[in-house]
Amino acid sequence: MTESTQQVTLTVGQVAERFDITVRTLHHYDEIGLLSPSDRSRAGYRLYTEDDLARLQHVVVYRRLGFALEEVALLLEHPESVEQHLRRQRAAVLSRLGEMQELVAAIDRALEREMSSERATDQDMKELFGEGFHDAQAEAEERWGETDAWRQSQERTKGYTKADWEQVKAESDRTHQAFTDAMDAGEPPTSEVAMDAAELHRASMQRFYDCGYEMHRGLADMYVSDPRFTATYDEIRPGMAHYVRDAIHANADRHQA
Secondary structure, eight states: TTTOOOOOEEEHHHHHHHHTHHHHHHHHHTTTTTTTTEEEEOOEEEOHHHHHHHHHHHHHHHTTTTTHHHHHHHHHSOOOHHHHHHHHHHHHHHHHHHHHHHHHHHHHHHHHHHTTTTOOHHHHHHHHTTTTTTHHHHHHHHHHHHHHHHHHHHHHHOOBBHHHHEEEEEEEHHHHHHHHHHHHTTTTTHHHHHHHHHHHHHHHHTTTTTTOHHHHHHHHHHHHSSSSHHHHHHHHHHHHHHHHHHHHHHHHHHHOO
């Protein structure tokens, strides 16, 4: 502080630390006349007053908003009040904020597309099909691993993404619901409604392997001959395994007549 003033002043280093800028930057602002310190110490060192700090605050904000130094100088030349400067800066920040939000949204969309193109992870499969999914897969491979249908299924699904498996899960849920609705309505397995549900089931199998009507019959018979498959359906609705088997046979008869 000099003898001619009683206001608090800061050195270049103190100002640089407070505003998170470099001493070199402050020296440059002084050299180009953008911000020259109003005071000097007895030793001739730069000292910044409160008015200097207020001007620097505007400089820092405008620079962070992307204005060139020449533009900042022009903005500060206008005899505006601090309130006018702050309002202008606020408007500029809000505009930039909107642009940033749009950019974030665009990045999120691109990220979602990128993630949806990745293969499903083990955790994804557990979330969709339950903790027993891998046990069921291992059992299926042990039972059918040497068949053409199994190899065809592995080939078709090797690149499936989580979105693909979500669609598989949705198709399975729709098929189960179709059978449930038919049973609740008292429709016999030979009814059009039940056979349509069976055809929906066969179409879902086509996603994995070529499932003709004879193969579909064999799959249906397994639903009642294998207690584990029977339990899976009967947990959804008691008696559903036999109902599905009969509806699949009726549908095959319909299409092969």
